[in-house]
Amino acid sequence: GNSVTQMEGPVTLSEEAFLTINCTYTATGYPSLFWYVQYPGEGLQLLLKATKADDKGSNKGFEATYRKETTSFHLEKGSVQVSDSAVYFCALSEGKGGYQKVTFGTGTKLQVIP
Amino acid sequence: EPEVTQTPSHQVTQMGQEVILRCVPISNHLYFYWYRQILGQKVEFLVSFYNNEISEKSEIFDDQFSVERPDGSNFTLKIRSTKLEDSAMYFCASKYGTSYEQYFGPGTRLTVT
Secondary structure (H helix, E strand, O other): EEEEOOOOOOOEEEEOEEEEEOEEEEEOOOOOEEEEEEEEOOOOOEEEOOOOOOOEEEOOEEEEEEEEEOOOOEEEEEOOOOOEEEEEEEEEEEEOOOOEEEEEEEOOOEEEOO | OOEEEOOOOEEEEEOOOOOEEEEEOOOOOOOOEEEEEEEOOOOEEEEEEOOOOOEEEEOOOOOOEEEEOOEEEEEEEEEOOOHHHHHHEEEEEEOOOOOOOOOEOOOEEEOOO
16 A cells, blocks of 8 residues: 655754755555645645656745655755744655545654744 | 635544534535544544545544535534544545645544543
């Protein structure tokens, strides 16, 4: 079955530091890949997505590139802010038609300190 | 911007009681989902629903669970006889057509005592 593995947290960074959160996946076909973010006390928000190999998803300064050869989708940001503190989930979706379910990683908690 | 809403935000119930969690998906969406997240663990798929029937369910979604779209706007998850291990955050999601993006609601925190 499909699975997503992401780096254990928590990750603690100083403001303006560079962020990388590693994510690798296992899938039987050609999944779409996502990063979701969960701010404290809130629900899941889609941060960015990539639907095919070599696509780069980007949003709010975050980026991730769909690497089929390494089955990876690492999240990066050049300069984090305190407001980026949240839990980040790597996820994939696969399936034909509309029935795709999302498979999530375990989440990585990011804490940015001033 | 349209969004998925869920009520209540927090539900406390006693073991063995029935609970109904409610969701209002985005109005023109056709595919509906429930997920759950036990505290500190990953978000897990429970069930998907399309054209008034379940299209897929996980092994978690046993006979104690059911889903329903009672009218054109609501999508509900019922747990018939709650157990302590049902305590979790439950997320509803919806999707339009064959697009890849699912839109998630803010979640209902269920606490079973």
